[in-house]
Amino acid sequence: MMDLTQKQWVKHSVFHPFEGFEDLRWKKGGSVLYASIVVLLWFVAEIVHDNLVGYQFAVTNPKMFSIVPYLVQTIVLFLVWVIGNWSICTLLEGEGTIKNIYIYSAYSLIPYVVGLYVRTILSHVLIQDEAIFITCITVISTVWSVTLMFNAIKAVHQYSIGKTILALILTVVAMLMILILVVLLVALFQQVYVFVSSVYTEITYRVRV
Known part of the structure; x- marks a missing residue:
């Protein structure tokens, strides 16, 4: 079997x-470095595609830009995909480590990411x-x-x-569960923050009075 550099492994995969x-x-x-670069390029590609696409092909025209979405x-x-797949496949006796799932999944995104950049460029050339x-x-x-x-x-x-099909289906289910838990935790922390802030404001007011 061939001995390749990291760049060549990306291309080979x-x-x-x-x-x-x-x-x-x-x-x-x-x-992990190359995989992280791919994920970062995906993040940038989504921003570029949504905000710099040719006006003829623009679906939306957002007035305010937010990086959070x-x-x-x-x-x-x-990251939720990686964690979800690792948790499910651990139960299904999968041999993949969370590191390898991260790397392999990121490499798989390359055609899609490249497609986003190509579509953005072509949107300024085509009618x-x-x-x-x-x-x-x-x-x-x-x-x-x-x-x-x-x-x-x-x-x-x-x-x-x-x-593999079963693992992918269960991974999607696991992702939904993780996202629901994250949303609930965020909502809980917001309520705690509002409560603490209200108590602090009330105490501060009474001290001043």
Whole structure:
């Protein structure tokens, strides 16, 4: 089996969806740094695509920019995916570590991320009648990333096709549960903050009086 650099492993994984991640696993390749760069580029790509897309293809025209939604729908969502998959596959006797799940999942996003940048650029070049090209890039990049993600999870945990499908479904369920718990915790902390703030304000007022 080949000995590749970290950059070459990224390329090998993306362009060899069916055996790339198997090779990556057996050679213990993959880099947390490169995976993190991919996730960061995804975060930037979403911002660029939503705010700098050509006016002919713009779906919305937000008057106020907020970075929080982009953080949630990229970095936070990705971390929830990794944690959810690790927790589920630990119960299903998967062999993947949380580090490898993080790396393999990030590598799987590369076609989708590249597609976002390409679509943004083309939106300033093409006219509305040529929107089919942007649609094709969207479909190809999304299907490519989904295929990579499926094979990444299959390889990292050494699952059969059926068990991989089950793991992916349960991962989505786990993600929903985690997100619900996070929302409840945030709401709880907000209520505690409001209560403490109110008590502090009342005490301060009485002391002054």
